[in-house]
Amino acid sequence: MQHLALLSFNKEKCRPFFDKLTVLFNEFHHSEEQNPDEYERLLYLVKRPYDNNMLDMVDEWMNLPNREWKEETTREVKLALYAIRYPDTLLMDSFTEKARSDLRRLSGYLHFTHHTYAIWDEDTRKGLVKLGINIPPTDAADPFIYGAYVTAIELLKDIAPFTCFLEHDVPRQRLFQAALAAYGRQN
Amino acid sequence: MSDTEIVERYSPNFEAWIEDFNEWQTRIGFDPSWLGDYRFDIKFDWDTAGNQIEFGDFEGLPKWERRMQIPQQNIRDAIISMISVQGDTEFASVEQQNHLLDTAPTEYDKKSALRIMCEEQRHGWQMAYVLCTYFGEQGVREASKLLERNAQDGTRILGSFNAPIDHWLDFFCFTHFIDRDGKYQLKMLSTSSFKPLAASMGPMLKEESFHLGTGANGLRRIVKQGVIPCEMLQKYLNKWISTGLDLFGTDDSTSAQWAYVYGVKGRYDERESDIDADREHLNEASRELYFQELREEMRRISAVRKEGEPDLFIPSDKFNRGIGRYAGEKYTIKGEKFIGNDEDYESYLISVLPTEEDEAKLMNDYMKRDWIQYREWKGQ
Numbered sequence: 001m002q003h004l005a006l007l008s009f010n011k012e013k014c015r016p017f018f019d020k021l022t023v024l025f026n027e028f029h030h031s032e033e034q035n036p037d038e039y040e041r042l043l044y045l046v047k048r049p050y051d052n053n054m055l056d057m058v059d060e061w062m063n064l065p066n067r068e069w070k071e072e073t074t075r076e077v078k079l080a081l082y083a084i085r086y087p088d089t090l091l092m093d094s095f096t097e098k099a100r101s102d103l104r105r106l107s108g109y110l111h112f113t114h115h116t117y118a119i120w121d122e123d124t125r126k127g128l129v130k131l132g133i134n135i136p137p138t139d140a141a142d143p144f145i146y147g148a149y150v151t152a153i154e155l156l157k158d159i160a161p162f163t164c165f166l167e168h169d170v171p172r173q174r175l176f177q178a179a180l181a182a183y184g185r186q187n
Numbered sequence: 188m189s190d191t192e193i194v195e196r197y198s199p200n201f202e203a204w205i206e207d208f209n210e211w212q213t214r215i216g217f218d219p220s221w222l223g224d225y226r227f228d229i230k231f232d233w234d235t236a237g238n239q240i241e242f243g244d245f246e247g248l249p250k251w252e253r254r255m256q257i258p259q260q261n262i263r264d265a266i267i268s269m270i271s272v273q274g275d276t277e278f279a280s281v282e283q284q285n286h287l288l289d290t291a292p293t294e295y296d297k298k299s300a301l302r303i304m305c306e307e308q309r310h311g312w313q314m315a316y317v318l319c320t321y322f323g324e325q326g327v328r329e330a331s332k333l334l335e336r337n338a339q340d341g342t343r344i345l346g347s348f349n350a351p352i353d354h355w356l357d358f359f360c361f362t363h364f365i366d367r368d369g370k371y372q373l374k375m376l377s378t379s380s381f382k383p384l385a386a387s388m389g390p391m392l393k394e395e396s397f398h399l400g401t402g403a404n405g406l407r408r409i410v411k412q413g414v415i416p417c418e419m420l421q422k423y424l425n426k427w428i429s430t431g432l433d434l435f436g437t438d439d440s441t442s443a444q445w446a447y448v449y450g451v452k453g454r455y456d457e458r459e460s461d462i463d464a465d466r467e468h469l470n471e472a473s474r475e476l477y478f479q480e481l482r483e484e485m486r487r488i489s490a491v492r493k494e495g496e497p498d499l500f501i502p503s504d505k506f507n508r509g510i511g512r513y514a515g516e517k518y519t520i521k522g523e524k525f526i527g528n529d530e531d532y533e534s535y536l537i538s539v540l541p542t543e544e545d546e547a548k549l550m551n552d553y554m555k556r557d558w559i560q561y562r563e564w565k566g567q
Binding site: 011043044047048113114115116158159160161162165166167168169 | 191232235389399407561563
């Protein structure tokens with residue numbers, strides 16, 4: 001999956017995206033819906049040792065319903081947040097069914113605890129598809145699909161020209177993910 | 188689009204230079220083990236560099252890829268000089284800053300500063316590589332000098348790079364104001380007629396954005412925490428901004444004009460601008476863009492200050508200047524002509540620039556408290 005997505009990748013297709021990346025980022029990240037102040041506050045507030053309140057704050061920022069997880073599921077996920085090493089995603093494969101049922105939520109936890117993993121977002125996925133990187137839709141935390149998503153964003157960071165790199169207080173993964181989301185929304 | 192080439196094989200000249208570099212690291216007290224798995228790659232972004240000379244009297248001709256394609260010795264000398272100055276600043280900043288690692292306020296700041304120092308060294312390597320690989324014996328000699336001059340001895344080429352950076356407030360001011368000047372210089376060289384120089388700039392600029400972000404975020408975290416009063420912070424801004432403005436060089440600069448004529452160094456917005464360059468005022472134009480950018484950034488930083496604290500602002504570009512038409516003139520931080528004699532002006536400067544008492548208060552009082560917003564290091 002990962003290989004297929006990245007080997008068939010056409011760099012020229014990315015040029016229009018890179019040309020307006022900073023505008024796209026601002027359009028998405030600084031929208032009211034994204035609540036950028038709270039996002040930036042969470043970059044500081046989510047820190048070790050992770051507690052349920054921090055996960056709740058991430059859920060709230062992402063407009064997700066309350067977790068209906070047993071305590072052991074929460075513990076399982078928190079342990080994984082300590083153990084996982086970017087860009088590995090295979091650890092998700094060992095999750096119990098409940099824990100891996102919601103990739104968007106998990107990716108949010110991973111993002112704020114590591115500042116590297118990209119938030120899983122349908123518009124971002126569509127943005128990648130527009131660039132010729134075909135990541136299939138999913139709700140569940142499939143380690144291969146999410147792995148391809150993370151790697152694709154990492155690849156874009158590598159090949160982007162210097163004009164894309166804003167001096168902004170957000171991780172570069174967020175810069176690219178947010179710009180891709182705005183790009184994915186465009187007709 | 189950026190298609191970065193990483194050079195795998197080095198010339199014997201550059202291999203020999205690397206040995207000198209290793210000695211330099213030991214001499215300045217930079218422990219190579221701090222680098223971890225970081226590698227000093229030589230990176231070229233040939234695609235973004237372009238194929239044709241973009242401005243000046245050689246506009247439209249193919250960019251020069253080798254020394255012998257450069258039509259005149261004085262152009263070669265100008266290019267060598269630009270590369271030497273750029274390389275000099277990269278190593279100087281590491282000499283100025285590496286002692287700060289022991290006193291980092293948080294692990295995040297320590298790791299960020301270390302990353303900056305690694306990348307500045309890589310930028311220095313890149314410049315030394317270009318000198319050693321493309322400019323024969325002359326280049327090799329200049330590359331050696333990059334490691335011979337020293338910030339602590341005050342022998343670095345540019346004044347700001349000999350100034351001591353005694354504490355972390357200076358570090359954040361340096362990365363915000365002085366590295367921002369660096370961004371301008373790199374961008375002005377990114378359109379250079381000498382292709383290996385232009386192609387070096389893309390990867391360097393990508394890395395530089397993190398350095399500026401570290402400075403801006405650091406200042407914002409200090410202001411947000413509210414332990415160091417804005418009145419004192421303002422004094423440090425006054426000190427560093429005039430230094431940053433001086434780095435753009437003299438007004439009516441003929442060397443900037445020649446560099447433009449040769450196509451060696453363009454304007455900051457060379458590719459974006461649709462008006463002809465005013466060749467007689469190139470430094471002033473770049474400085475003005477930098478000055479406007481500082482004002483924008485300072486509005487963002489000042490916005491997070493605690494209630495009751497005075498607004499932080501960028502002092503006038505006439506204040507405390509050592510270079511340009513206001514050099515040595517007496518102006519206030521608001522840009523008004525100072526009324527009074529030299530002694531009065533000295534007293535005024537003491538009231539708006541950091542004094543020894545301020546330094547003592549900063550380091551022995553404020554910095555003993557939680558003076559900067561905590562941020563966790565997320566690395567592995």
